Amino acid sequence: MADSMKTDKLPFPILIGDIGGTNARFSVLTDADAEPIPFPNIRTADYPTIDAAIQNVVLASTSVRPRSAILAVAAPVDGDEIDLTNCDWVVRPKGMIAELGFDDVLVVNDFEAQALAVAALPRDFLDKLGRGGEPQLASRVVLGPGTGLGVAGLVHAREIWFPVPGEGGHVDVGPRSDRDFEVFPHLKRIEGRVSAEEILSGRGVINIYQAVCKADGVQPSFSDPADVTARGLDGSNPQAVETLSLFATYLGRVAGDMALIFMARGGVYLAGGISQKIIPALKKPEFRAAFEDKAPHSELLSTIPTFVVTHPQAALAGLASFARAPSAYGIATDGRRWLR
Known part of the structure; x- marks a missing residue:
């Protein structure tokens, strides 16, 4: 796990995910100037794990291979296994790096993402x-x-x-x-x-x-x-x-x-x-x-x-703003960023 408190840039392409208690939303940002590639919204109950959802909804439907992921989750981010508050998914960043091919995974609170959005909407x-x-x-x-x-x-x-x-x-x-x-x-x-x-x-x-x-x-x-x-x-x-x-x-x-x-x-x-x-x-x-x-x-x-x-994907928009220009935001990554 990375110890840095800096908001260093994550490598593109970046998978962006907003994981709520009921619904999950994903997009992929290929570079800092691109519009995000959208994917269909899904119900968390329809997939056994977040890894299965990413595999089936994102990776199976695009040739773009994300090198990193920024995930906003409806749960306190504490430790290597993050239990979502209102659904059965558990986020395991080390497993994502090993199984899904990411080099870099950052996990933040879902309302941090909403807060990022209102800075830039x-x-x-x-x-x-x-x-x-x-x-x-x-x-x-x-x-x-x-x-x-x-x-x-x-x-x-x-x-x-x-x-x-x-x-x-x-x-x-x-x-x-x-x-x-x-x-x-x-x-x-x-x-x-x-x-x-x-x-x-x-x-x-x-x-x-x-x-x-x-x-x-x-x-x-x-x-x-x-x-x-x-x-x-x-x-x-x-x-x-x-x-x-x-x-x-x-x-x-x-x-x-x-x-x-x-x-x-x-x-x-x-x-x-x-x-x-x-x-x-x-x-x-x-x-x-x-x-x-x-x-x-x-x-x-x-x-x-x-x-x-009224933005239909406000959290994703907030995370995309952060991904493009992390130095504009003070997000501590200590304990919340995992590297290969």
């Missing part, structure tokens, strides 16, 4: 929510409700962007409004606590919906988050409508907390599939009102812009 891929000023060249925060809730910071210093990965999706969330106190007793908990991820994720949509149904004394009609969001958006089910309203409110509260922690004058960015699907709900007043409702700092929060990231 064109404005065309950002949909603004509510008011707030223009983003400054300053700290930023990314939140991504999906299979789980990813959170990362992005700090700007010495003309370099430093992504700050963490487990911010597991902070506690508590009730505030009268309605919260009716709904919260019915929420499923982890060891007695309501964590942000338990309500701000796919399963979180169902968690809120079932709690709302219990509070209202009605039987739940849906068990799939996609059904709840669809009925909430079209207004055809009152509990689903309220679920989306509460989801937007709770997401606004957590996003505001993270903005305060990082003093994110560069903006707060909502990534992930759920955010893109519920943009109409996030553009209603609840999200932004909850985001700004942070006395004694409500005025500060009112100046910070909030966006939904």
Whole structure:
């Protein structure tokens, strides 16, 4: 394993991978000036291992042989075997070098990749929510409700962007409004606590919906988050409508907390599939009102812009930006880069 803290360039061609709990996305960057070669998105459950997925989806369908790989994974990167948090895959970089022919493998947290993306994404891929000023060249925060809730910071210093990965999706969330106190007793908990991820994720949509149904004394009609969001958006089910309203409110509260922690004058960015699907709900007043409702700092929060990231492959775009110009980013590779 390499000991260097430098962000040395990896040799091209580079395989870029974004490995989530449910889906995996790959592309190959042949050189610093090329557009990435895309490959079909896959479901992690359809392949027994990440190595099998790379072999079948990438290596079997192109004559380009990647010399290195940059993989963003939904898990803490610790040691030679990296267990993904929400799926059965285990990333073994030494095995990839031995079996798949890579010379160099770098593994980062998936929300580091999302943070890299918001440093470089064109404005065309950002949909603004509510008011707030223009983003400054300053700290930023990314939140991504999906299979789980990813959170990362992005700090700007010495003309370099430093992504700050963490487990911010597991902070506690508590009730505030009268309605919260009716709904919260019915929420499923982890060891007695309501964590942000338990309500701000796919399963979180169902968690809120079932709690709302219990509070209202009605039987739940849906068990799939996609059904709840669809009925909430079209207004055809009152509990689903309220679920989306509460989801937007709770997401606004957590996003505001993270903005305060990082003093994110560069903006707060909502990534992930759920955010893109519920943009109409996030553009209603609840999200932004909850985001700004942070006395004694409500005025500060009112100046910070909030966006939904609409790029279909934002993490891959972020990793590609890093692969092209690693010196523009402060990514420590110690303990996360393996060489042949």
